[in-house]
Amino acid sequence: MSYDFAPLLRSAIGFDRLARLVDDAVSNAPANASYPPYNIEKASDDDYHVTMALAGFGPDDVEIYLADNQLIIKGNAPRSPRAxxxxHRGIATRAFERRFALADHIEVTGAELVNGLLTVAVRQITPEALKPRRIPISVGQPVSRQVPEKTTALGHAA
Structure with a gap:
């Protein structure tokens, strides 16, 4: 099943990534979407933690990287040294790839694997240009209300 976002994209600029994100979420949901289990926690206004249960995986069995505004976590099945x-195999240790879509201005600040739980710390950074800023009000000086002179396409005064 796929959605057609063409009507939206005809009148909106820069939302193609959002349409692709929704389409991918609907049409490309993997069959093993529940493995490995994970939590997404909001630690503060700007900090998040993604925690995955990775029993039997070591740091050398897991790769974490960023690509195209996605956090990608891959696990290679560890070799069992047991003779x-x-x-009965109740503990799954199969290969996996989990992708998390990241909003703009998100950075990964660290990752640790402790007692079978992989925790990836993520922080939302608001650029200075996007932060609210106060405009100073001057007192005693009139604001220029002069209309700029119109010019033609060739740069001459009209």
Whole structure:
């Protein structure tokens, strides 16, 4: 199932990434979307943590990287050094790839693997240009209300 965002994109500029994000979420949902289990936590107004349960995985079995505004976490199935025969396998240690779409101005600040839990710290950074700013009000000086002179396409005064 796919949605047609053409009517929206005809009158909006710069939203093609949002349309692609929604389309990918709907049409490309992987069959193993529940593995490995994870939490997304909001630690503060600007800080988030993605925590994944990775029993049996070590730091060398996991890769974390950013590409095209996505946080991508891949795990390669660890080799079992055990010599015995496994009679029941209840702990999944299969390869996986999990992608998280990131908003603009997001940076990954760190990652740690402790007791089978991988935690990736993410922070939203607001650029100075996007922060609210106060415009000073001058007192005693009139604001220039002069209309700029119109020019033609060739740069001459009209």
């Amino acid at each position: 015995g025969q496994i009679l």
